[in-house]
Amino acid sequence: MRITDRMIYDGAQRSTLQARARADRAALVAGTGLQVVHPGDAPTAMGAVVAGRAAQARFESIRGSVESTRAQLEQADAALGSVATMVRRAEQLAVQLANGTWGATERAAAAAEVDSLARGITAALNAEHAGRFLFGGTADTQPPWAADGTWHGTAGSRQVEVAPGVFEDVTLRPDVAIGGAGGGSDLFASLRALAAALAADDPAAVAQQIDVLGAAQDQIAAERARIGGSAGVLEAAAAASLEARDAAQAEVARLTEADVVAAASELALSQRALEAALAAASESFRLTLLDRL
Known part of the structure; x- marks a missing residue:
């Protein structure tokens, strides 16, 4: 099978885009401290996050109502x-x-x-x-x-x-x-x-x-x-x-918040991977151009 310039270009583009997406994701996680922001980030975890937030709101509502009622009872007793x-x-x-x-x-x-x-x-x-x-x-x-x-x-x-x-x-x-x-x-x-x-x-x-x-x-x-x-x-x-x-x-928090050390490490690795992908793409284009001369 003959490898054409188009195939080389498409492969380099895919590798570069994947590396860039990984680097962007790592930068977002490191910058926000969150590993789950949108449902697409982790669909399974996001379901648990939604349920956890609902439970959090429910228990806070119960606590507020209970505290208010307890204050009323204490005043009534007085x-x-x-x-x-x-x-x-x-x-x-x-x-x-x-x-x-x-x-x-x-x-x-x-x-x-x-x-x-x-x-x-x-x-x-x-x-x-x-x-x-x-x-x-x-x-x-x-x-x-x-x-x-x-x-x-x-x-x-x-x-x-x-x-x-x-x-x-x-x-x-x-x-x-x-x-x-x-x-x-x-x-x-x-x-x-x-x-x-x-x-x-x-x-x-x-x-x-x-x-x-x-x-x-x-x-x-x-x-x-x-x-x-x-x-x-x-x-x-x-x-x-x-x-x-x-x-x-x-x-x-466990489901959504990122580990600081792991996030920093992933950011560094993804940036190096992006640099390597860009360098590889640049080198492959330079070689195919020389082949034409």
Whole structure:
């Protein structure tokens, strides 16, 4: 088979283009630090990269939602802690002034204090977090507790994703803890009854509210315990999602980022290969030209 000038030219061109493509690729990898940028760079790896980036975004979203919800629960617990302190004070007043040794003047002063405690409890229960009223249920855009202790919230369920496809119930139940829904003690009704009994200088009626206020404290303690359990779950979920996000990020980096030493070595080798291809092509053309002379 006769080797023509055209065949020599085509072969030299192919070798040069291949060497140049290798050198360009090596320069890109060394310059960017990335070995996979486009799907064509490594189709199989790119599929894993896409999945890894999706997982990274998913876990970051879960972590953000969990952290935000945990902050809300912590604030709700603090608000209920304040309420519990004020209820204890009301109970102390009831125990003290149920004693017949106290007179109408002291009971009238205590009645005013109970009214003040009720207003403080209402203010605590109208706590907000990020523009959302914590104890309003799904009706969280306006204060859920009126001055007379009437609740205007809704008891809808609320859940937050703590892992892909796994949800934790983070519903706050002020209707149970404060309003006594389901057969419990109605805190505001008890406070009103206590204030009225004190104002009427009626020790026996005052004594009737002692156990009711004690039951209300138990309800608040139970709600705080439930909130604390959910907050613990969310704390663990936040840590787990952060770890999972970092693991996905590390896997994406492993698949896409180039080894610095290997990239530098490949760049040097590819440049030498390109120089050799150019030199070989130049020499072959010079020889075929001499053959013509």
